[in-house]
Amino acid sequence: MPLNILRFHVRNHDVDLNRHPALGASADFLKVLRSFSMARKCDLKKCKRWFGTEDTSSIQQHLLQHSDTDRRAQGEIIKNIGYDPVTADIVCPICDQHFSRFPQFLLHLENHHLTTEAVYWFSFKGDITPDDKSITQYMWRGWHCMDGGSEECYCRHCGDYASSQTNTWIDHHLGFLSMADDIKAARACILRLIPAFEDHPIYEADMPTVHRIV
Structure with a gap:
């Protein structure tokens, strides 16, 4: 190694x-x-x-x-x-x-190499407010919303909600990983x-x- x-x-x-x-x-x-x-x-x-x-x-x-x-x-x-x-x-x-x-x-790394659907990913990323704005939110990390409610987790690109309280939350954008x-x-x-x-x-x-x- x-x-x-x-x-x-x-x-x-x-x-x-x-x-x-x-x-x-x-x-x-x-x-x-x-x-x-x-x-x-x-x-x-x-x-x-x-x-x-x-x-x-x-x-x-x-x-x-x-x-x-x-x-x-x-x-x-x-x-x-x-x-x-x-x-x-x-x-x-x-x-x-x-x-x-x-x-x-x-x-560049995230947009050109790490995603399979960059437009979708950046739309989703822009819609969700991270708990700590000082921390870079990469797509493979578990995200949490300020209040934890599904109304805070709406993706305009696909028109779907994803609750930060469920295991499917991270799966919503893990599918875009290259x-x-x-x-x-x-x-x-x-x-x-x-x-x-x-x-x-x-x-x-x-x-x-x-x-x-x-």
Whole structure:
């Protein structure tokens, strides 16, 4: 597994260290587990800067602090972590399109790669008010309405209601998810660029099959 996928995998193990003392004494296991909150490192030589999972634009800004000469000399390393070595633009790992800002990249990823019915999805997304407007609402996450009533969950695109109190709520828009092979192939790069994607269904195959946190 790529290291960031390994961190994700290990973090989802429900392991009782009292029953498995060897793991509790394993420096490698604990290092991987504890490093998830600071899961991204600048891979340029001699650079020791780490970034938390919530920092989306910090790596871009940091790369520009490296000299142009340094970035060009280590261009392949920068490309491998998902950025353009000259401009520090985000590079879509699926189609190689460049973006100067993360909101642009997120919109592109969701609109052009993650959905099978983008118009339907964005109509539905625009109709529903999330509980916390500061949190980006991705289509694969369970949504909840302010008051929990079905009248708050009306989709104008299909003319149907979906109650946040039922299990069918998430199914209303899960049907628009694209699970194409190119998305699965790019999952490690997507997770590095946007750690918040960790709960996307493309990572289901990377989840533990035993001792799994439910």
